Amino acid sequence: MSRDNSIYKDALNRSLGYVASLGLGGTLPSELELTQRLGISRTTVRAVLAHLHDIGVIDWSGRSKRVLRAPRDADYFAKEETLSTSARVETQFMEYILGGDLKPGAILHESELVRAFGASTSVLREFLIKFSRFGLIDKEPNRHWVLRGFTKDFAMELFDVRDMFEKRAFDRLLTKGKDSPAYQSLLKLEGAHREIARNIEAEYLRFPRLDEKFHRILIQDMNNRFIDDFFELVSVIFHYHYRWNKQDEQDRNLAACQQHLSVIEALRNGDDAAARAQFHGHLNAARETLLASVTWDSA
Amino acid sequence: MSRDNSIYKDALNRSLGYVASLGLGGTLPSELELTQRLGISRTTVRAVLAHLHDIGVIDWSGRSKRVLRAPRDADYFAKEETLSTSARVETQFMEYILGGDLKPGAILHESELVRAFGASTSVLREFLIKFSRFGLIDKEPNRHWVLRGFTKDFAMELFDVRDMFEKRAFDRLLTKGKDSPAYQSLLKLEGAHREIARNIEAEYLRFPRLDEKFHRILIQDMNNRFIDDFFELVSVIFHYHYRWNKQDEQDRNLAACQQHLSVIEALRNGDDAAARAQFHGHLNAARETLLASVTWDSA
DNA sequence: AATATGTTTTTTATTGATAAAGAACAATTT
DNA sequence: AAATTGTTCTTTATCAATAAAAAACATATT
Numbered sequence: 001m002s003r004d005n006s007i008y009k010d011a012l013n014r015s016l017g018y019v020a021s022l023g024l025g026g027t028l029p030s031e032l033e034l035t036q037r038l039g040i041s042r043t044t045v046r047a048v049l050a051h052l053h054d055i056g057v058i059d060w061s062g063r064s065k066r067v068l069r070a071p072r073d074a075d076y077f078a079k080e081e082t083l084s085t086s087a088r089v090e091t092q093f094m095e096y097i098l099g100g101d102l103k104p105g106a107i108l109h110e111s112e113l114v115r116a117f118g119a120s121t122s123v124l125r126e127f128l129i130k131f132s133r134f135g136l137i138d139k140e141p142n143r144h145w146v147l148r149g150f151t152k153d154f155a156m157e158l159f160d161v162r163d164m165f166e167k168r169a170f171d172r173l174l175t176k177g178k179d180s181p182a183y184q185s186l187l188k189l190e191g192a193h194r195e196i197a198r199n200i201e202a203e204y205l206r207f208p209r210l211d212e213k214f215h216r217i218l219i220q221d222m223n224n225r226f227i228d229d230f231f232e233l234v235s236v237i238f239h240y241h242y243r244w245n246k247q248d249e250q251d252r253n254l255a256a257c258q259q260h261l262s263v264i265e266a267l268r269n270g271d272d273a274a275a276r277a278q279f280h281g282h283l284n285a286a287r288e289t290l291l292a293s294v295t296w297d298s299a
Numbered sequence: 300m301s302r303d304n305s306i307y308k309d310a311l312n313r314s315l316g317y318v319a320s321l322g323l324g325g326t327l328p329s330e331l332e333l334t335q336r337l338g339i340s341r342t343t344v345r346a347v348l349a350h351l352h353d354i355g356v357i358d359w360s361g362r363s364k365r366v367l368r369a370p371r372d373a374d375y376f377a378k379e380e381t382l383s384t385s386a387r388v389e390t391q392f393m394e395y396i397l398g399g400d401l402k403p404g405a406i407l408h409e410s411e412l413v414r415a416f417g418a419s420t421s422v423l424r425e426f427l428i429k430f431s432r433f434g435l436i437d438k439e440p441n442r443h444w445v446l447r448g449f450t451k452d453f454a455m456e457l458f459d460v461r462d463m464f465e466k467r468a469f470d471r472l473l474t475k476g477k478d479s480p481a482y483q484s485l486l487k488l489e490g491a492h493r494e495i496a497r498n499i500e501a502e503y504l505r506f507p508r509l510d511e512k513f514h515r516i517l518i519q520d521m522n523n524r525f526i527d528d529f530f531e532l533v534s535v536i537f538h539y540h541y542r543w544n545k546q547d548e549q550d551r552n553l554a555a556c557q558q559h560l561s562v563i564e565a566l567r568n569g570d571d572a573a574a575r576a577q578f579h580g581h582l583n584a585a586r587e588t589l590l591a592s593v594t595w596d597s598a
Numbered sequence: 599a600a601t602a603t604g605t606t607t608t609t610t611a612t613t614g615a616t617a618a619a620g621a622a623c624a625a626t627t628t
Numbered sequence: 629a630a631a632t633t634g635t636t637c638t639t640t641a642t643c644a645a646t647a648a649a650a651a652a653c654a655t656a657t658t
Contacts, residue, residue, distance in 0.1 A: 002616040003641040007441065030632060040441075041620040046633090063627080063632060085642065111609050120643045121610085122421055129425055133432045135524045142306065142339075142610070142649065148524075157523040164463055224456040225434045225447075226529065301646040302611040329602060340650040345603090362602060362657080384612065410639050419613045420640085441619065441640070602657070609650065620639065627632070 010082035011038050012048050016071040019057055028058065028065035085119050089127045092117045097136070097147060098244045104149030108137065134233050150241065152294050159287045162234055165227050169218040170279050174272045182221035183267065189214055190264045193257055200254045207253035208242065214260055245293045252289055259285060309381035310337050311347050315370040318356055327357065327364035384418055388426045391416045396435070396446060397543045403448030407436065433532050449540065451593050458586045461533055464526050468517040469578050473571045481520035482566065488513055489563045492556055499553045506552040507541065513559055544592045551588055558584060 015038065019028070028034065034045045053060040055075060059068050080088075096102075096116070114124050128145055131137060135154065138146050148154065173182055192210055196203040212235055219231045242249070259282035266275035314337065318327070327333065333344045352359040354374060358367050395401075395415070413423050427444055430436060434453065437445050447453065472481055491509055495502040511534055518530045541548070558581035565574035 161525045
């Protein structure tokens with residue numbers, strides 16, 4: 001085989017949603033506009049239109065594209081099919097190393113992973129190279145990959161750098177003062193935090209996204225691609241790590257949420273010293289949380 | 300074709316050197332020992348031995364491996380042939396983007412580079428993915444790569460992070476005090492620095508390696524893989540950048556060398572404050588030097 | 599028993615091929 | 629003329645094949 005048509009399938013699914021929102025008798029915009037709306041090339045847009053026409057959802061001829069019938073569930077492709085091989089491999093790999101009980105130092109053979117995941121060597125190899133930037137695996141040239149693993153060392157090193165970056169970012173925020181966009185964006189998050197804190201039992205699963213938003217505001221304000229990259233790494237690690245570590249999730253989230261609120265409050269009151277202290281406290285707490293959840297000692 | 304035999308050729312060249320050093324009538328050690336000495340597998344060691352036997356350099360049968368004649372120049376493979384395709388692509392690419400006059404924002408097509416470099420898609424693709432961690436190129440998914448380029452922004456962002464890391468590393472060094480290994484290692488570099496400074500006209504080309512050594516001591520003492528990774532990036536950037544920017548090379552190197560010496564002197568005298576001040580001054584000077592040599596404004 | 603060599607099996611580095619997706623060009627329609 | 633569609637050409641994502649290199653297994657020497 002060669003390339004699969006997951007982009008087409010994904011675009012088709014999204015187009016069906018769009019068609020549904022237009023309703024019967026509605027008309028689709030020009031191909032160029034669909035191109036932009038879907039984020040794909042016109043070639044694929046046309047393939048999608050052709051299919052929608054074939055299954056009778058629209059009538060397409062020339063520039064007329066009228067909705068004939070509402071999409072049915074059966075018109076959609078399964079979500080699995082809308083993912084590229086590389087996207088699939090990413091998930092598979094993360095579950096493999098985080099879910100499986102591989103010890104640090106474990107040897108990873110491309111050939112073995114290829115068999116386990118049912119992907120081709122190139123896709124797997126390219127994924128491993130991409131992933132290696134996260135510092136969790138290393139390549140022995142001309143040989144195999146070695147899992148460094150999510151060890152205490154890893155977590156501490158990660159946090160030392162995060163600490164440096166975020167403290168610097170926070171100081172910068174304070175220096176720029178209350179009128180800066182980032183400062184204002186942080187203040188605006190108060191409402192969302194209060195909502196989650198007020199009803200933690202029902203809402204605690206929504207906290208991770210808010211957490212990322214909070215820290216991203218700080219990081220992005222630094223305008224530094226290297227810091228951005230590092231933060232992306234941190235996000236990925238946290239995302240996958242906590243998917244496998246559900247212990248005390250609600251308590252953890254509530255505590256962090258309240259720490260955020262303390263920071264925001266201090267900022268709102270213009271008390272820089274207090275804000276800084278609260279923020280540092282939050283980072284320390286986050287560090288402890290992460291370290292506590294690490295299962296492996298370092299190799 | 301498939302994989303080339305550059306590892307074999309490289310090992311053979313190195314083995315010829317080894318054989319020469321043994322001299323006539325000398326004997327080579329066991330295959331296992333050669334494996335370790337050459338850093339390759341026994342399979343390849345045996346291929347090398349077989350070749351050495353074939354061309355009459357050694358007599359090999361069973362565990363006896365006697366040197367029969369001194370290697371000749373013609374026995375060696377050309378250096379070009381001892382490089383793997385991926386190594387070759389790396390050099391080609393660096394010269395392409397640093398030497399060519401590509402502007403930031405330039406579009407890089409894998410297909411074009413494949414043609415230009417005479418390599419296969421996978422090798423090129425894998426290289427670009429590896430290289431993208433340096434923040435100089437970005438991928439538009441399902442499309443091409445975009446050269447972000449060595450712009451003022453890039454240099455400033457790079458230096459901001461370097462500043463943070465190195466200042467932190469230096470403070471740590473001071474905290475650990477005169478008896479720590481890193482502290483001592485730095486002091487030991489004084490001689491090498493004095494030699495270069497004394498005879499700068501003849502020796503200035505040796506400074507970059509010493510410079511890297513100096514900074515590496517600081518960085519490695521941090522024991523943090525993320526900081527290590529970043530420093531590797533910095534090294535690569537500097538290495539290639541200065542290969543294309545030879546302006547004032549001697550002056551630049553002398554100035555930096557003397558700054559290092561001031562730091563070392565202050566350390567030797569146990570004057571922490573002065574050492575710190577000199578080190579910060581050195582970083583600032585390095586920043587200015589780098590920024591001054593950037594040719595492109597940011598896109 | 600430990601270490602070395604001989605032989606077979608597995609894995610990696612690299613290439614070439616191909617359908618899908620993207621981009622460029624040409625022909626229409628408003 | 630500008631925007632839209634129709635058509636062709638190029639590039640990318642992915643797979644399958646293969647020689648070189650590594651690893652594993654088996655046999656022979658000290």
